Amino acid sequence: MTKLSGFPEFLPAERNVGLVVLDHLRSVFGLHGFASIETRAVEPMDTLLRKGEIDKEVYTIRRLHAADGDGGGDRGDVLALHFDLTVPFARYVVENAGKLDFPFRRYQIQKVWRGERPQQGRFREFVQADIDIVAKDELPIHFDVEIAQVMAEALAGLPVPPLTLQVSNRKILEGFYLGLGITEPTAVMPIVDKLDKVPADKIALLLQSDAGLTAAQAASCLALAGISAADDSFVAAVRALGVTHPLLDEGLEELRRVVVGAAGADGVEVVADLRIARGLDYYTGTVFETRMARYEHLGSICSGGRYDQLASDGKATYPGVGISLGVSRLLVPLIADGLTADRSVPSAVLVALIDEDTRPASVAVAVALRARGIPTEVAASAQKYGKQIRNAERRGIPFVWFPAPLDSEDEHQVKDIRSGDQADADPATWAPAATDLKPRILTPPAKEQNT
């Protein structure tokens, strides 16, 4: 599908899948009052480096002939492509704080770049769709619920295998660890976060060797990480472990509200899962990850959380909560497995051409149909009708229109080339079914079997 590893491109029918998905996301985000913004693709290195560890994955840019020193100066002047949409958004919020109304809901759908080694679900250029809500000074927990609800609703409308939105809360983990007498809880989280890839008994040993835990403490941490539930029963399960701490109580209540509040979107299960910690990230409360059935090897396809400290301008702090859908991580593997659209063009109708002299008559039909919102093209050349029909068929265009010959008593006719049905039609009134107006997604057989 691509000749430059890690930079996926799509053929037109595959691209139509992406358009359907992006239109759906924009529609759901907009219905919930999230404003669209775009940030420039480029940030100064020092803005990007605030986050720290991602350093090595950044692509810097410079002018090929930077004779005037542009791009060749010290590190403060170096520009780089953004590697996510959260860091640029935080910069945008602080830069425009005086002109924005808080709480500020925004969505942002853009390409980002990382110089990682390409592999399944990991690209060097990819599209992310982020929603965030940022407030000034204080952001109540109902916004965490809202973020989960909106993304669950967005995910539920996608043509993909079943999804599980896993929610946890850093305060639970930190409070629990503190309650256990662990003095450095932040050393524990990155180790527990590896439970995906490393067996539990190994994690127990790492917790002792690298984070200085006792065997009993390590066992308790693993017991906590083992708790998951699709309802608020996780609260009792945590209590049963016998650990108490005020921060733990706070986290349990926050997580309860998110899990209960976001439940109920068709095709997306929302679960409390205390294994989720989000490694070294900047989250301070709620954290999200998302797994896709049969594509668990992709890791989380939609992640985020609450960050109380990400954006600050010295005078004010802008706490936020958000979640980022990896559109490319989700779609590229599904498309490689056969997810596609029923057509490679937007056209619902191909107007046939009798001969080159009567092209204006065919164009007039197309103009009449387009005026009523029906995507229409006129045949490229006056081949035999059989060839014109096959040309439409090859591209998935459902209807071929045969203009009435000039000076004849005949009516216009339109043929549904899927059924073969052909009937008289008037360019001023005829319309296809609403479902034929736009490209439709064709799910591959695997999806039909399992869902």
Next chain:
Amino acid sequence: MTKLSGFPEFLPAERNVGLVVLDHLRSVFGLHGFASIETRAVEPMDTLLRKGEIDKEVYTIRRLHAADGDGGGDRGDVLALHFDLTVPFARYVVENAGKLDFPFRRYQIQKVWRGERPQQGRFREFVQADIDIVAKDELPIHFDVEIAQVMAEALAGLPVPPLTLQVSNRKILEGFYLGLGITEPTAVMPIVDKLDKVPADKIALLLQSDAGLTAAQAASCLALAGISAADDSFVAAVRALGVTHPLLDEGLEELRRVVVGAAGADGVEVVADLRIARGLDYYTGTVFETRMARYEHLGSICSGGRYDQLASDGKATYPGVGISLGVSRLLVPLIADGLTADRSVPSAVLVALIDEDTRPASVAVAVALRARGIPTEVAASAQKYGKQIRNAERRGIPFVWFPAPLDSEDEHQVKDIRSGDQADADPATWAPAATDLKPRILTPPAKEQNT
């Protein structure tokens, strides 16, 4: 508007202008059967350099820690950001030729980057919207007509000052120059193309000093460049100059068809203008430029033409015709002059909050409205109603919804905060006017005066 010169960003209300424009462009292009594609932002240097002279404006990219040699190899391995959408599209066509159906109509709306010195209408990061039609081996002239028609229709729907789509044809210029006895017509075009910036008498001297023309030849070239007309009268005007050549005849007939065929889009005048030559570009026939009234200093905001030789894979040639709209070049100056939207959010309704305990009741109203496609948000906090209304007003949200208090006989009520009208309403049936569903563009006073 931006803190990094040449990288424009928008506030949410301004961004809504961009969204309206992009949705309109996508809609028109799709109605005409143009398929959407996106190419990666990055190309190998040797793909970009095929075009030649743009070399100095390219941004190269490299991984910050390219220890494995990635990005640090010889020039063939160097990656750069694309500087237009035509060169990547030509690469895409050749790479996927076996999987595409020709003639292939596509639109492509993406950011591009150029390391130019930023100035009015010139940016380092900007958005272009391109349409092209590419065929295999042969592309009849009616596709040039189609490209002009589609872009004229797209431009006609934009909230901008009046536009003039200027069309010329390289064959006219080349045939005319050959008919005059000039042996190197390609030396003449770049000089005539400077008529924008350099006075005609200087151009006449340059044609003699730099292109070796006689004073009479130079005068004839300038006479040709002086011809423009909104109909096919330009043909007679050219004939009256007394020059004959078969290529001139061919070009005149092609241009006549484009100008006559594309006329008639409201708010966009299509004119034959023989001053247009498109400098050093790769065009072989039709050429397009576009001027905007009162913003002539921006230069052409929408340019393109016929390129018979751009894409080739050795076995086949893929002639094309296309035109590229500079979306940023168009919008950034207009927005700086006051073009904006009536709201900074997509929300049409703000559901007020009685108190935090009844948030679920307010959320239920929002859910009911969204289910019928009405963008709705719930108030962030239970401030006094006056404050909640002012919050909606500040962001341009036209309606505030007051939920019926629980255990009361009262109805829900909705207030149009522009008129002050307030009335009972049912969340299951109430709807705003269709024009209130989406952000509307507010044109600045200058536009209203002059158009």
